[in-house]
Amino acid sequence: MPKEKEENLEKLKEQSQELAESFFDTTEDKEDWLSEYEGQLAVDVYQTKSNVIIKAPIAGVKPDEIDITISDDVVTIKGERKEEKEIDRENYFAQECYWGAFSRSIILPVVCNPDKTEAEFKNGVLTISIPKANQEKVKRVRVKSS
Numbered sequence: 344m345p346k347e348k349e350e351n352l353e354k355l356k357e358q359s360q361e362l363a364e365s366f367f368d369t370t371e372d373k374e375d376w377l378s379e380y381e382g383q384l385a386v387d388v389y390q391t392k393s394n395v396i397i398k399a400p401i402a403g404v405k406p407d408e409i410d411i412t413i414s415d416d417v418v419t420i421k422g423e424r425k426e427e428k429e430i431d432r433e434n435y436f437a438q439e440c441y442w443g444a445f446s447r448s449i450i451l452p453v454v455c456n457p458d459k460t461e462a463e464f465k466n467g468v469l470t471i472s473i474p475k476a477n478q479e480k481v482k483r484v485r486v487k488s489s
Contacts, residue, residue, distance in 0.1 A: 381444045386399045390475070413457040424442050
């Protein structure tokens with residue numbers, strides 16, 4: 344390989360290494376772009392004959408720290424998983440658990456009665472039960488002549 348090509352290849356390797364190091368740099372002076380990220384919840388949404396059910400595993404959160412709002416046809420679940428002990432990033436081998444604020448908004452697939460919504464938190468799983476609104480299947484409207 345000609346010397347010029349070897350030098351260019353070596354320079355490219357060095358630049359690639361510098362780019363990779365700057366991308367994964369976790370020093371304090373770098374902006375932590377993950378700090379403003381809000382995590383999402385995994386949910387199951389299904390219906391029974393009379394209710395829409397939303398289930399979400401939410402480990403590490405107390406029931407009184409979960410905020411559930413319903414407006415029109417959208418249910419929003421918010422909270423925060425607080426890490427009890429701060430561990431320096433360089434001491435992690437793997438970090439798959441999300442710590443910090445989370446939220447999830449779910450569009451209700453049918454018309455519901457949010458005033459009678461119930462929520463239960465058991466064994467780290469939040470279950471929200473929202474009664475379906477009573478609707479007649481078909482309403483016939485007669486046209487009057489004047």
